[in-house]
Amino acid sequence: MKAPSFAYTKPQSLPEVFDLLERHGAGARVLAGGQSLLASLNLRLSAPEILIDIAGLPGMSGLRVEGPLLRIGALATHREIEQSPDVARHLPLLAQAVPHIAHVAIRNVGTFGGSVALADPAAEHPACALALGANFVIAGRRGERRVAAGDFFRGLYQTALEPGELLVAGEFPVLSPGYRSAFAELARRQGDYAIVGLAAHGRVDGGRYGDVRLAFLGAGDRPLLARKAMAALEGKPFGSASIESAQAALGDDLDPPADLTTSREAKLHLARVLTGRALRALAA
Numbered sequence: 569m570k571a572p573s574f575a576y577t578k579p580q581s582l583p584e585v586f587d588l589l590e591r592h593g594a595g596a597r598v599l600a601g602g603q604s605l606l607a608s609l610n611l612r613l614s615a616p617e618i619l620i621d622i623a624g625l626p627g628m629s630g631l632r633v634e635g636p637l638l639r640i641g642a643l644a645t646h647r648e649i650e651q652s653p654d655v656a657r658h659l660p661l662l663a664q665a666v667p668h669i670a671h672v673a674i675r676n677v678g679t680f681g682g683s684v685a686l687a688d689p690a691a692e693h694p695a696c697a698l699a700l701g702a703n704f705v706i707a708g709r710r711g712e713r714r715v716a717a718g719d720f721f722r723g724l725y726q727t728a729l730e731p732g733e734l735l736v737a738g739e740f741p742v743l744s745p746g747y748r749s750a751f752a753e754l755a756r757r758q759g760d761y762a763i764v765g766l767a768a769h770g771r772v773d774g775g776r777y778g779d780v781r782l783a784f785l786g787a788g789d790r791p792l793l794a795r796k797a798m799a800a801l802e803g804k805p806f807g808s809a810s811i812e813s814a815q816a817a818l819g820d821d822l823d824p825p826a827d828l829t830t831s832r833e834a835k836l837h838l839a840r841v842l843t844g845r846a847l848r849a850l851a852a
């Protein structure tokens with residue numbers, strides 16, 4: 569199928585984008601890398617009257633360390649993140665997760681902001697942002713605001729972005745001493761969206777788990793923190809007993825929806841397998 573006809577414009581500044589969004593309302597869609605949006609147009613799942621191309625807008629690209637934060641511009645591509653020495657050093661969770669996103673050709677074009685704004689529950693960036701306690705920077709006509717990742721994802725493809733707003737960046741706390749990260753996912757083929765995945769981050773000094781955050785992807789309508797499993801790990805020594813108690817607690821934390829290929833029970837089983845792998849990796 570081909571996309572329905574639409575107008576196209578490429579503004580040069582954020583105020584111009586806000587004017588266009590105000591003028592066209594629900595008929596406008598922002599175009600970043602186009603890796604999800606253009607497919608949805610071609611399938612006629614969406615029929616906007618105008619696409620507003622934000623590529624190249626000032627202040628939205630690149631990555632930089634700003635004191636205790638690493639700021640990732642919404643227009644930074646997955647590939648830039650994957651190859652960034654700053655990400656490897658300060659956000660090893662993202663360095664592990666991003667190679668799981670699609671294929672290199674898609675990672676060359678798809679953007680951090682597009683992935684976060686789309687809010688696919690099986691996407692890697694949202695779960696990593698949740699595990700790492702990132703904030704998202706949102707800009708609109710009235711200025712900027714920051715929303716914690718835990719408040720940003722509101723449901724299936726639903727976010728805290730209001731009409732007329734753009735996501736401009738993510739701000740991630742850089743890795744603290746004594747903390748480690750582990751990412752694991754299971755997909756039918758390399759490059760497919762995950763069936764279930766896990767972004768894990770926590771303190772591991774002294775042979776005990778502390779402040780561990782387990783953020784699952786593909787296990788609900790949005791990225792989810794497994795709070796009971798996290799509580800079960802607090803202060804517990806490395807080893808099978810601690811891992812098994814976290815795995816058991818997942819039954820209270822997660823209620824993954826069955827889909828065409830995988831039942832609820834199978835997803836829960838996979839979530840437990842990934843939890844074991846990630847917790848062993850954190851302790852290694």
Ligand SMILES: Cc1cc2nc3c(=O)[nH]c(=O)nc-3n(C[C@H](O)[C@H](O)[C@H](O)COP(=O)(O)OP(=O)(O)OC[C@H]3O[C@@H](n4cnc5c(N)ncnc54)[C@H](O)[C@@H]3O)c2cc1C
Pocket residue numbers: 597598599600601602603604605606607642668669670671674677678679680681682683685686690691692693729733734735736759760761762
């Ligand atoms: C075959 C294939 C496999 C894929 N596999 C995976 C995968 O395994 N994991 C994964 O995470 N992703 C996967 N993707 C999606 C890919 O990561 C996309 O790059 C990403 O979802 C969207 O980024 P984009 O820059 O292409 O956004 P676009 O497609 O341009 O936009 C996506 C949506 O976000 C909105 N948007 C974009 N930028 C902003 C912004 N700054 N502010 C507000 N709204 C904005 C758009 O209006 C649109 O609604 C896959 C895609 C394909 C085609």
